[in-house]
Amino acid sequence: MDSPAQAAQPSAAASGSKLAIRTQALNLWYDTFQALFDVDLDVKQGIITSLIGPSGCGKSTFLRSVNRINERLGYVRTTGRVDVLGHDIYAPSVELVQVRKHVGMVFQRPNPLPLSVRENILFGLRVHADGEQRLDRERQGQIVQEALEQVLLWDTVKDQLGEPALRLSLEQQQKLCIARLLPLKPSVLLMDEPCSALDPQATSAVEELIWELRGRYTILIVTHNMAQARRASDECIFMLMGKVIEHGATDEVFVTPEQQETANYIEGRYG
Amino acid sequence: MQAGPKSASDPLSSDRRDAAWYVDKAVQVLVFVGGISAIILIIGIFAFILIQGVGFLASAFDLREFFGSPRWAPTSDHNTTYGALALIAGTASVTGLAMLVAVPFSLGAAIYIAEFATGRTREALKILVELLAAIPSVVWGFIGLSIMNPLIIHAFDVPVGLNVLNAGIILGLMAAPIMTTIAEDALKAVPDGYREAAEALGATRWQIVFRVVLPAARNGLVAAVLLGIGRGFGETMAVLMASGHSINLPTSPFDSVRALTATIAAELGETAVGSEHYQALFTLGCLLFLVTFVINLSADLIVRGVRRR
Structure with missing residues (x-):
């Protein structure tokens, strides 16, 4: 087995050099099935990092362990360390609620809550502010507008704020799912194949949006679509069978991969 | 062919x-x-x-007398009147109290089973709830008669323990299992993606339940309550045994009442087939049938409404 530490050395310095996510010897089991093996990764702050690899390679599992949403299954066991902005999120004193405030997540299928567009945006604030002072309506309106403007949705939905979010198109729903994370001022956005349920046009619109958010947030995106990884990420991580095989600047991973497995996958020999 | x-x-x-x-x-x-x-x-x-x-x-049917008079006296020698008001009030008061008992119990149980219990606890609870639903109503009536009756007499210092309170509690406990099962189905039907989304936004389990799951399952929960009401209206034996079976417009939970169903059950055997009294009892039956039919139908339509959405 190649030393993962060696494989994980990023070969080029993209913008920003502080680390947003650092994992050390992260192992994860679903019951008795081990899904991650000694994952050591350094994800830089403020850039877009894509995770690629064949189905079942552990890329979604890895993503879902960065906000500990994996644990809702109940039979997941994790060892090792995951630091987000220098804080060990698996430390016993950590509150899950706070982890999720700082690490937002976008899912494969757009999953807006069965509430109005406006309430979807405010949901995060409401659950985190439970028991504290209430925001006045004006401030709420401001927050909704800011969030929707950031995801380029304000102009199209500003007249439907009171309507059920489930009535929007899939593209709008997925953008809304990104927008509702923003009022919590997260530092990291995790995206689990955010475009896989969308048609090509919607995909490129959402990709554009993700690119637009680059710099303000650290974005870690799982994708099946290699072209997407190539055109829409700064760095790229290739995983196989629960291990990190290669991590480097996207261009280099795609043009001059260091590992034979990476080359094979990118050329389409498997996966 | x-x-x-x-x-x-x-x-x-x-x-x-x-x-x-x-x-x-x-x-x-x-x-x-x-x-x-x-x-x-x-x-x-x-x-x-x-x-x-x-x-x-x-x-002999007089609309005003039937719905307006509390005097149900079909066997009176001089003045036979068929006033169903007291019977309707009896059924309604018992059912109303039953819902006050059953709604919190069944919703609480459904929320626990659907959202919190896991593994064996959950399976065991589901089986137990279904067993509870299978207890014959005469057994419930027996409990009302022999356990609740002295209990109420002692606890509240009243002369008679067979009353609205007794029948309401018994009926509430009877209706709760069915309501729990239906409410749990409604909660289970809420897509897991909602819970996951809310959890990823940092909601706690209670926040998920109250802010996401319950509103999303609202229609199914209403249907569960409606079916419980329908059950309450139609229940006969337990109510007959626990309510005291005396014609009364109840003014407090300690008044004995008589239910529509219990009246039919108790009197039908004593009447001559085809007599006015006999026919009047069937008119009560029509009323019961219509009420439960409408309640069940609306519950069904509400549930379908959920599916369509």
Whole structure:
């Protein structure tokens, strides 16, 4: 087995050099099935990092362990360390609620809550502010507008704020799912194949949006679509069978991969 | 049922009438009859009740007396009156109290089973709830008569323990299991993606339940409560045994009352078939049938409304 530490050395310095996510010897089991093996990764702050690899390679599992949403299954066991902005999120004193405030997540299928567009945006604030002072309506309106403007949705939905979010198109729903994370001022956005349920046009619109958010947030995106990884990420991580095989600047991973497995996958020999 | 004349060379059609063909047809007919039997039966039952009661409706029935007078005196020598108001009030008060008992119990149980319990606890609870639903109503009535009755007399220092309170609690406990099962189904039908989304936004489990799951399952929960009410209206034996069975417009939970159903059950055997009294009882039956039919139908429509959305 190649030393993962060696494989994980990023070969080029993209913008920003502080680390947003650092994992050390992260192992994860679903019951008795081990899904991650000694994952050591350094994800830089403020850039877009894509995770690629064949189905079942552990890329979604890895993503879902960065906000500990994996644990809702109940039979997941994790060892090792995951630091987000220098804080060990698996430390016993950590509150899950706070982890999720700082690490937002976008899912494969757009999953807006069965509430109005406006309430979807405010949901995060409401659950985190439970028991504290209430925001006045004006401030709420401001927050909704800011969030929707950031995801380029304000102009199209500003007249439907009171309507059920489930009535929007899939593209709008997925953008809304990104927008509702923003009022919590997260530092990291995790995206689990955010475009896989969308048609090509919607995909490129959402990709554009993700690119637009680059710099303000650290974005870690799982994708099946290699072209997407190539055109829409700064760095790229290739995983196989629960291990990190290669991590480097996207261009280099795609043009001059260091590992034979990476080359094979990118050329389409498997996966 | 003739297979059209097809050329023998056509490999896709077959004129063979072997055993499998007959079995197929027979099962088809059987399933069809089974399918429409529910409709035939329900229309048939309503027609039967209506025909039995129609003589009364045509002659002695007085709308104002029936719904306005609390005096149900079909066997009085001088002044026979058929006022169903006290019976309606009896049924309504017992059912209302039953819902006050059953709604918190069943919703709480459903939320616990659907959202919090896991593994064996959950399976055990589901089985127990279903067992609870299978307890015969006469057993519940017995509990009302022999356990609740002295308990109420002692606890509240009242002369009679067979009253609205007793019947309401018994009926509430009877209706709760069914309501729990239906409410739990409604909660289970809420897509897990909602919970996951809310959890990823940092909501706690209670916030998920109150802010996401319950609103999303609202229609199903309303349907569960409606079905509970329907059950309450239709229940006979337990109410007959626990309510005291005396004609009264109740002013407190400690008054004895008599329910519509209990009246029919207690009096029908004593009347001459075809007599005015007999027909009046069937008119009560019509009323009960209509009320429960409307309640169940609206519950069903509400549940369908959820699915369509």
